[in-house]
Each structure stands twice: as structure tokens, then as C-alpha cells.
Amino acid sequence: MARKFELADLGGGAHRVTMPLPWALDHTHCYALEAPEGWTIIDTGLGTPGTVRRWTEALELLGNPSIHRLVITHYHPDHIGCGGLLADLVEPNEIVQGRLDAALSKNAWVDMDIEGVYDHMFGNGMSAEMAREAADDEGGSPVTIPEPTHLVDEGDIVRVGDEDFRVLHLPGHADGHIALHSETSGRMFGGDVILATISPNVGRWEDTDFDPLGRYFETLERLAELAPTIVHGGHRQPVEDVAGRAREIRTMHDERLLIAHGALQNGAVSAMDVASVIWPNGHGMHERRFALVEALAHLERLVADGRATVSDDGFRFAAA
Numbered sequence: 667m668a669r670k671f672e673l674a675d676l677g678g679g680a681h682r683v684t685m686p687l688p689w690a691l692d693h694t695h696c697y698a699l700e701a702p703e704g705w706t707i708i709d710t711g712l713g714t715p716g717t718v719r720r721w722t723e724a725l726e727l728l729g730n731p732s733i734h735r736l737v738i739t740h741y742h743p744d745h746i747g748c749g750g751l752l753a754d755l756v757e758p759n760e761i762v763q764g765r766l767d768a769a770l771s772k773n774a775w776v777d778m779d780i781e782g783v784y785d786h787m788f789g790n791g792m793s794a795e796m797a798r799e800a801a802d803d804e805g806g807s808p809v810t811i812p813e814p815t816h817l818v819d820e821g822d823i824v825r826v827g828d829e830d831f832r833v834l835h836l837p838g839h840a841d842g843h844i845a846l847h848s849e850t851s852g853r854m855f856g857g858d859v860i861l862a863t864i865s866p867n868v869g870r871w872e873d874t875d876f877d878p879l880g881r882y883f884e885t886l887e888r889l890a891e892l893a894p895t896i897v898h899g900g901h902r903q904p905v906e907d908v909a910g911r912a913r914e915i916r917t918m919h920d921e922r923l924l925i926a927h928g929a930l931q932n933g934a935v936s937a938m939d940v941a942s943v944i945w946p947n948g949h950g951m952h953e954r955r956f957a958l959v960e961a962l963a964h965l966e967r968l969v970a971d972g973r974a975t976v977s978d979d980g981f982r983f984a985a986a
């Protein structure tokens with residue numbers, strides 16, 4: 667029996683709709699914001715018939731509001747996955763997505779390059795067999811993407827009722843990740859830019875630009891400066907001490923950078939080698955893939971700040 671969704675009233679006209687996930691991380695939070703012109707839904711869950719059924723039930727409990735707008739924070743399957751199906755269900759007047767994120771999303775889910783995934787995983791040190799499994803797994807993600815009707819950029823305003831939310835481009839977890847920040851209430855709907863108790867995966871995937879961790883460090887600094895009063899994110903509890911949480915996450919990455927550097931000094935060469943030093947205990951395929959791309963993000967940060975070098979093909983690292 668599939669888990670049900672959970673509804674929580676956050677006050678200020680915001681409702682959290684939590685959808686189950688069949689992964690180690692077992693849920694995604696989506697949000698529904700009340701407004702006279704019709705509600706705004708932020709993020710959608712995975713693209714499965716079960717998620718659509720849960721949305722139907724959740725909206726019924728919320729009084730079947732008309733939906734004005736769908737907003738996608740980023741193109742990962744647990745956020746955008748149900749976008750196409752949900753758009754069919756609620757027929758919003760507009761679908762808002764970051765400009766870069768929309769392009770990445772098309773690349774990943776429409777013009778999917780399974781061999782590119784394989785080459786990336788194999789090149790970075792996975793066995794051929796494991797890389798094949800990872801690529802097939804990626805190809806099987808339940809995702810239906812919506813067609814965005816309003817592409818947004820940093821600084822744009824999304825107005826919900828009488829509250830203006832500023833669009834922030836906060837890369838790191840995903841290159842095109844956006845968040846919505848209200849300067850009047852101080853609240854932010856942040857997707858996975860900062861999370862309580864777990865650190866957002868910062869992965870260098872085959873479609874990610876070089877050094878995502880460098881961009882993520884800038885995002886953390888920006889978040890600390892903006893100091894939203896609360897960040898409602900994609901997973902776990904909301905974050906209230908944003909500067910404090912940003913510092914904790916930064917410290918953890920700095921420690922991992924030291925471990926990665928030490929691993930190179932001890933003869934590690936590939937992202938896979940380094941992943942097995944940072945995370946020595948075996949994981950399932952999903953987790954191992956995330957470990958590899960996160961280790962690669964750390965290695966590229968070391969290259970960017972002069973502590974390591976990398977071969978021309980981008981796959982072999984050495985301590986500088």
C-alpha cells in the first residue's frame with residue numbers, strides 16, 4: 667500500500683503537500699499558496715499515477731481551488747516529475763520555470779542522452795556493468811515535464827495575491843535552480859537550495875557545468891546575506907537559522923574537500939575512487955551514483971582552487 671500524501675497548513679495562506687518517494691529520501695514537499703486570482707503550486711513530485719491520485723485528493727481537501735500557476739524550482743525528477751500530469755489535471759493559466767532550468771530539463775527528459783550518462787559514469791571510474799545499470803536507471807525515471815509558458819530570470823517578480831516574490835537564481839544543487847523570496851513576509855520557497863539535517867546533493871552530472879560546488883558556495887553566502895526568515899524547502903523541516911545552516915553545510919563540504927585531497931595524495935585518481943573514500947560503506951545504485959557525482963564536484967573544486975590538477979578528458983585527478 668503506497669504511502670499517502672501529508673498536508674500541513676503553514677499559515678499565511680501556504681499549504682505544504684508532501685508526496686512520498688520510493689527512495690532512501692522518502693518524500694518531497696510541494697507547496698500550494700492561496701490567492702484570489704487562483705492558487706500557485708510550487709513543485710510537483712514524481713511523475714507516477716500515484717502522485718496524480720494524491721494531488722487529486724490533496725486539492726479536494728483544500729477545497730478544489732482553481733490553480734492559476736505552477737512553478738518549478740528545478741528539473742530533478744522529485745520536483746518536476748509530475749509537472750506534465752499535474753498541468754493536465756489542474757490546467758493552470760501559467761507555468762513558470764527558470765530559463766536555464768527549462769533548457770536543462772528538455773535536454774535531460776526529452777532529448778535524453780543515455781550514452782552520455784554511461785560515458786560520464788564509466789569515465790569517472792564506475793565499472794562498465796555498473797555504469798550501464800546507472801544509465802538504464804536514469805532512463806527509467808518517472809518524469810512528465812510541463813511546457814513552461816513563462817520563463818523567468820534572476821530578479822523577476824512572481825506575484826501571488828498581494829505578495830511579491832522575487833525570483834532568485836541559486837545554482838549548485840542544479841545549475842538552473844530558482845527560489846522564490848518574499849521581501850515582505852521574509853519567507854522563501856527554496857526547493858533544494860538549503861535543507862535542514864541533510865545537505866543538498868551537489869553533483870557534477872554529465873550536463874552540469876564545471877565546478878558546481880564553487881557556485882553552491884556562492885549560493886550559501888547569498889542565502890546567509892539575504893537572511894530569509896524561513897526557507898520552506900523540498901525535503902525535511904523548514905530552515906529558520908539560514909546563516910547558521912549555511913555555515914554548517916559549508917564546513918561539511920570543506921571537510922570533504924580535505925578528505926578528497928588526502929585521497930588523491932594516497933593514490934586515488936577517479937571520482938569513483940574518491941567517493942569510496944568519502945563514503946566507505948556500500949550503497950544501492952541510486953546512492954552510489956549520487957556519491958560519484960558529488961565526489962566529482964569536490965574534485966573539480968580542488969582543481970578550481972589550485973589544490974589538484976585534472977587530465978584533458980576531465981576524468982583523472984592528481985593532488986597539486
Ligand SMILES: [Zn+2]
Nearest residue numbers: 742744858900
Ligand atoms: Zn529534491
